[in-house]
Amino acid sequence: MNIEGTPYRTIWPAEDGVAVEIIDQTRLPHEFVTVRLENLHDTALAIRNMLVRGAPLIGATAAYGVALAMSGDASDQGLEHACDTLAATRPTAINLRWALARMKNLLLPAPASQRAARAWKEAAAICDEDVNINRAIGEHGLKLIQRVLEAKGGPVNILTHCNAGWLATVDWGTALAPIYAASNAGIPLHVWVDETRPRNQGASLTAWELKQHGVPHTVIADNTGGHLMQHGMVDMVIVGTDRTTACGDVCNKIGTYLKALAAFDNQVPFYVALPGPTIDWTLEDGVRDIPIEQRDAEEVTRIRGRTAEGEIVSVILTPPGSPAANYAFDVTPARLVTGLITERGVCTASREGLLALYPERQ
Numbered sequence: 001m002n003i004e005g006t007p008y009r010t011i012w013p014a015e016d017g018v019a020v021e022i023i024d025q026t027r028l029p030h031e032f033v034t035v036r037l038e039n040l041h042d043t044a045l046a047i048r049n050m051l052v053r054g055a056p057l058i059g060a061t062a063a064y065g066v067a068l069a070m071s072g073d074a075s076d077q078g079l080e081h082a083c084d085t086l087a088a089t090r091p092t093a094i095n096l097r098w099a100l101a102r103m104k105n106l107l108l109p110a111p112a113s114q115r116a117a118r119a120w121k122e123a124a125a126i127c128d129e130d131v132n133i134n135r136a137i138g139e140h141g142l143k144l145i146q147r148v149l150e151a152k153g154g155p156v157n158i159l160t161h162c163n164a165g166w167l168a169t170v171d172w173g174t175a176l177a178p179i180y181a182a183s184n185a186g187i188p189l190h191v192w193v194d195e196t197r198p199r200n201q202g203a204s205l206t207a208w209e210l211k212q213h214g215v216p217h218t219v220i221a222d223n224t225g226g227h228l229m230q231h232g233m234v235d236m237v238i239v240g241t242d243r244t245t246a247c248g249d250v251c252n253k254i255g256t257y258l259k260a261l262a263a264f265d266n267q268v269p270f271y272v273a274l275p276g277p278t279i280d281w282t283l284e285d286g287v288r289d290i291p292i293e294q295r296d297a298e299e300v301t302r303i304r305g306r307t308a309e310g311e312i313v314s315v316i317l318t319p320p321g322s323p324a325a326n327y328a329f330d331v332t333p334a335r336l337v338t339g340l341i342t343e344r345g346v347c348t349a350s351r352e353g354l355l356a357l358y359p360e361r362q
């Protein structure tokens with residue numbers, strides 16, 4: 001992705017080779033700031049405080065966190081400590097655990113003297129794989145968008161929730177990858193961007209990305225999607241996911257389930273784009289089994305933005321003393337999902353559908 005003409009990924013090793021650099025996503029869309037992560041502590045804080053977020057990027061960052069930790073203490077205890085610390089940062093996105101398991105399986109049998117070098121190489125490989133996976137998701141999703149174009153003409157109106165774009169991954173994104181592929185192919189399209197309270201990843205991040213790429217879009221309040229669907233103003237929904245079960249239940253940013261219900265009621269196709277590492281093959285029933293992160297109530301009671309004078313401030317929305325709850329994710333049952341867009345193709349949201357694409361998981 002190009003930012004003002006400069007190609008960027010969301011995470012990269014620093015030039016001096018002893019740190020990692022990220023884009024601080026808490027500062028967007030008002031300021032573009034990069035931050036150096038120097039050690040395990042910095043990395044864990046960056047994930048927990050959501051300087052980096054989005055399931056695939058959390059996984060990639062955790063892999064680099066292990067590499068940074070190995071550069072300091074490459075003992076067995078050092079490795080255990082790094083993996084435990086990073087695993088405790090956020091509970092829902094399975095990519096975090098997937099990346100840590102991959103690093104641990106690689107590093108544990110290796111001599112301590114070789115662990116740091118191997119960890120840096122593996123973290124870079126995870127990042128490169130993520131980019132290739134997302135590019136492939138884009139190509140498969142593009143065909144779905146092309147079909148809508150052929151059926152009804154343009155522009156194709158796509159609704160998305162949260163940010164599952166290049167900022168949520170190393171590059172390209174998952175839900176936004178087909179949109180970028182379609183835009184690059186010259187397909188006329190328009191994206192409805194759910195603001196995605198409480199942290200506003202849609203209004204702050206998705207809108208910013210789409211603007212950088214020149215994709216026409218409109219930010220809407222979270223409750224608007226149902227109305228638009230009733231009036232034929234949404235041709236398809238594409239969202240990302242933080243964890244999808246082996247049976248195709250999809251966990252994603254809070255509010256996704258309500259969009260799926262509205263889409264189902266209005267016969268609007270509801271697609272979920274995901275890389276293989278987001279599938280949790282150990283779980284079946286997503287509503288019952290996926291741990292849902294609960295974050296600080298202040299994310300609900302306050303809102304952050306820029307004043308007319310250019311100052312970035314946080315203001316209070318609620319009466320003093322009103323309690324608030326902040327469930328960060330919800331689960332959309334497979335029966336509401338039209339299809340899963342993966343790097344290996346599109347399948348039904350079902351065990352059979354997923355196994356047809358990932359037969360090695362039989």
Ligand SMILES: CSC[C@@H](O)[C@@H](O)C(=O)COP(=O)(O)O
Binds near residue numbers: 055056093163174201
């Ligand atoms: C490609 S990212 C898919 C999901 O991670 C995304 O939709 C999402 O819910 C992100 O949540 P966040 O809390 O911002 O990390």
